[in-house]
Amino acid sequence: MRTHPVRRLCVPLAAVLVALPLTGSGPLAEGRVRTAARAGLTAELDRLFEDPRLTGAQASALVTDTATGEVLYRRSPGALLLPASALKTVTAAAALDLLGPDHRFGTDVLAAGRRTGGRLEGDLVLRGGGDPSLLPADLDELARRVAGSGITTVSGGLLADASRYDGVPLGPNWAWDDQAAYYSPQISALTLTTDTDYDPGTVRLTLTPGRPGRPAAVKLTPPEAPVRLSGRIDTGAAGSGRTAEVDRRPGSNELLLTGSVPADGGTSQEWVAVEDPAQVAATVFTADLARHGVQVQGPVRAGRAPADATALAHHDSAPLSALLVPFLKLSNNGIAEHLVKEIGRVRAGAGSWAAGLDRIADFTHRSGLDVTPARQADGSGLSRHNLMTAQRLSRLLEFARTRPWFRTWYDALPVAGDPRRMVGGTLATRLRGTPAEGRLHAKTGSMTGVDALAGYLDRPDGHTLAFTVLLNNFAGASPRPVIDAFVLSLLGQHAAPAPDTGRRTRSPHDWD
Template sequence: MRPAVKRRVLLPTAAALLAALLVPPAPGAAGDRTTATSPAGLAADLDILLADPRLTGAHASVQIADSASGHILYQRHEHALMLPASTLKVVTAASALQLLGPQHRFTTEVRTSGRRSGPVLHGDLVLRGGGDPSLLATDLDALARHLAGTGIRQVTGRLLFDDSRYDSVPLGPGWAWDDQPYYFSPQISALTIAPDEEFDLGTVKVTLTPAAPGGPVGVTVTPAAAPVQFRGRVTTGPPGSEFTAEAVRNLGTNQIGLTGSIPADYGPADEWVTVDDPAAVTATVFAAALRRYGVGVREQQRADGSASAGRVLARHDSAPLAELIVPFLKLSNNGIAEHLVKEIGRMKSGEGSWRAGLEEVSRFLRTNSLDGDRNQADGSGLSRYNLMSAQQFTALLTFARRQPWYDAWYRALPVAGDPRRMVGGTLAGRMRGTLAEGKVHAKTGSMTGVDALTGYVEDASGRLLAFTVLVNHFAGPSPRPVIDRIAIRLAGGDEPARTGAGTAPTSSSGARQWEDCLRHRC
């Protein structure tokens, strides 16, 4: 279990501040909710929950509907524009499934315009990025092994790396500059790799292994050939001492500063750290793989627009999108979200950019009467320029039920209380031991002052409800227990009048909270 990433107090943008001023009065005010025909007591119970003291001064946008018919069962401030955080990923996932298709794959190629003479390739070798958000060092190893298997032993030209499928803007609009070293805010590139099968692209994994008390810890990096340098050191503390180790990249470099200490009895600790210029890092890892297989290459250089016109020597295809959305939604992977937005732009308009991709997303939503007043600045929800309402999310959830890709979408949502990493995901430690366990399939979202949940819940009669709860502008205790209690009530759990408002069960003490500080995802 990795140590907690420190939370920061982020100042809202002008757009967020304006939205706050326009949001209706805080929950509990007269006339701020409406209900349609609903199960007996549901509206009253939800009113009690939304009057919880933890919501004092906060704003909540809530809507609950029958996902098959769209019939509204409860709503409160359903049109209020709120910061969605990672719940925005359901919009990105639905758009990608609709516009790219569940079978869409990302292809990485090795190309050349050179001439082969026996074991010598006369010319440049080009590693061409296809936007694959799941590319691993083992995939590059397989490409190198294939080239060596054709008999190539020497490349007289350069190893060029081509990341031109997407534009050169690495960070999303409204992303915090001081998040850049942390793995939930990676640079986005059409040529990038991840250190493991959770696909935190554009990062390396730094493993810190304690030694004898007082001595320096062992430091290793994955991928091993990644061109990062370490400054400072982490020491080994006495058994039972505080964990204070940090590995933080210096901005604009691939130097990683090491500080703090690890208890001698802690065991290896992993830190995921972003890299600067992921395409160059990927090329370095590929070059090392070529050399391991006996293929000599010269210097590396970024390719120009014409370098990739040659023939294909080797290629790697990603898993289909229907499979990639599982780690994307289960683990709330920010990097995958942004690749999907840029890929949508590239495939639909020929421009792999946030602007082009988000225009296509808006067109898809507008065509299906799902757009309305909203603002989307990225695909992950990391930007504080994003604004959505509960009504828009719930409408998307009901729309999705009628689509051919619904089964893949539903399977990819985190499942409440399921401890399996690729099933429970960000809900693995929530609502365990309640009627909502296994019945809530929903996307979480959290950042400073924001907590949200949107998805589906099976009620006591077996009916599948679509629900959204967005809470913004809280500064005190987290309202998450209130959000969980709403989901539990929808699943047929005890009414708050009997159990006491705001007494929602908390997560298991040993659970890893993937969106809250531990391997934090906003």
């Protein structure tokens, strides 16, 4: 292939840009070198965006030096594009600013009735406080405390109180066929997760192969969750492909099992978003109460705690500063939406998307972040109504460095090439073994036809770059290698994007 005429110059010039000190003698000569270096870097980065995988697509990028504010590269920085999960940087910053790093979500158990010895004449209430990290073990501990209070019998039922947030479970323009996906959960003030990934509103199925031709064993967590399993997952021959899928029938908690797992494949897990998370959590709690000797005679039903209900037990989540790690590292959509509704509840008295997003918009305005138009429709980036610009996201990267919560926010960003799950996160396998390993702290974003990266790159000379790359409307193979080559070019490393392997664009069920 014929070499592009600029290509012979761009590598050393980009290297000069990295190595060049930004202060020193000879300002005129230095300025000329800097100008030439920027021109070389611009040519190199422009060439990357000519990759055939971006034919017909939209690309936007902005790179600045955080110490000087100097713009090192720009490409349509004001273009309104889908940010996917890169939007979580905005939600996280707003939550830290508006709720504070020490904010916690509480869950309460209350007695709504008169106590006579060990008998409660009335209802028991499980009141959700919006905690996206509430685990089965937490419910079990609450049940133990209720039993410890002396109650052995509840004549009424168990009220599932999710009134802290509104009753709108799904965000605007969320895909209808993603409703069973763990990354598209129903948002409720009373919800349950199954592990410390903290995917709220989900149950987990563990699949264990049997003998070839026999059904695989399916274990439900939590086992008391009111879901029904239909169909089956078979065991295929050793070495066969894994085709197992778990879906949920819309409007119900019937889980549909299909496909197979290979006999030698070991155990695997599937997470499924449930219908009515509050009902699921309250049903699990009723079983916990029974194990601790507290019998609830009435049914589980939705309801609000009466004003005169008395407190029996309380559980606090970890602080927001800690929850930010799984939120950003693992690109957790459920946590994002809980933060939006919690902002609305705390700052505007209404636990709704509308109230929360209005407060976030006010935060961005007061902070001078609305340098371009934008539209934020949810907290996670799942909605295709979202529109952001590279300029706006890059401005956030600069602003965050001035805030007292910056270190918490920065440390929660994924780190390139670090295999530790709660460090590398969605960047754990990217740019490993390259000069960017450990130097790139950034938020990923991807969905069908969208790939994005926004964050910080530490250069060997001690300078830190803030950058945003947004790619939209590509129809073939993922152009993610273009973004990785972009990062390496900022370090003065010429790297042609990896070739097209024939892999098609990511499925909507493949989210980060």
